[in-house]
Amino acid sequence: MAFIGAALISQEAYVEIKVLRRHGKSLREIAKEVGCSVNTVRRHLEVSEKPRYERQVKRERKLAVYESYLRLRQESAKPLWIPATVLYREIKARGYMGGMSQLRGFLRSLKPSQTEEPVIRYETMAGDQMQVDWVEFRKVKDPLYAFCATLGYSRASYVEFVSDMKIETLIRCHQNAFEALGGVVKQVLYDNMKTVVIERDAYGVLVAI
Numbered sequence: 001m002a003f004i005g006a007a008l009i010s011q012e013a014y015v016e017i018k019v020l021r022r023h024g025k026s027l028r029e030i031a032k033e034v035g036c037s038v039n040t041v042r043r044h045l046e047v048s049e050k051p052r053y054e055r056q057v058k059r060e061r062k063l064a065v066y067e068s069y070l071r072l073r074q075e076s077a078k079p080l081w082i083p084a085t086v087l088y089r090e091i092k093a094r095g096y097m098g099g100m101s102q103l104r105g106f107l108r109s110l111k112p113s114q115t116e117e118p119v120i121r122y123e124t125m126a127g128d129q130m131q132v133d134w135v136e137f138r139k140v141k142d143p144l145y146a147f148c149a150t151l152g153y154s155r156a157s158y159v160e161f162v163s164d165m166k167i168e169t170l171i172r173c174h175q176n177a178f179e180a181l182g183g184v185v186k187q188v189l190y191d192n193m194k195t196v197v198i199e200r201d202a203y204g205v206l207v208a209i
Helices: 011-022 027-034 038-046 064-077 084-093 100-110 167-181
Strands: 002-004 007-009 129-138 144-151 157-162 187-190 197-199
Touching: 011 027, 011 038, 011 129, 011 144, 011 157, 027 038, 064 084, 064 100, 084 100, 129 167, 144 167, 157 167
Parallel strands: 129 187
Antiparallel strands: 002 007, 129 144, 144 157
């Protein structure tokens, strides 16, 4: 079971949320398919990083006394950006005893966040295309994979959890997907699946098994 905030859902539902989001589903669409609230979906998607360990007593960083100077230098240089190597020499001459990595980390915090580009959805006709890919969760002990198939027109998805990615498993998953989705599409797109692609031509179509 996975616990996020006040919601308790199964591990399968947790995995399904991740998979559906990867295939372009909105929060509302995911919540409807999984059977939970939009807030629960949002919390699951937000919790993607492992908790970081922090010392109880934080030591003062060697760069702390130079941060005001660095901010002022970058502000005065706008719209240009002063490289870390240049500023490193400057604060080194002023007595800085720390390393370059600490300086680079601080300078990254000064850079304005870039606006994400809008997602452009590729539209196809009904029955034309289906996108297929593997999602890998565990490799070594008790391997777990997910076969994911998404229709290009309706964005309807079929997900099946399996223990291997063999060609026999792939064929069976295709058959199950076609049966669940109610028909066979004209074209299936693969994203460099090792089970399918043996060679790729940069100027032509992929060579598949």
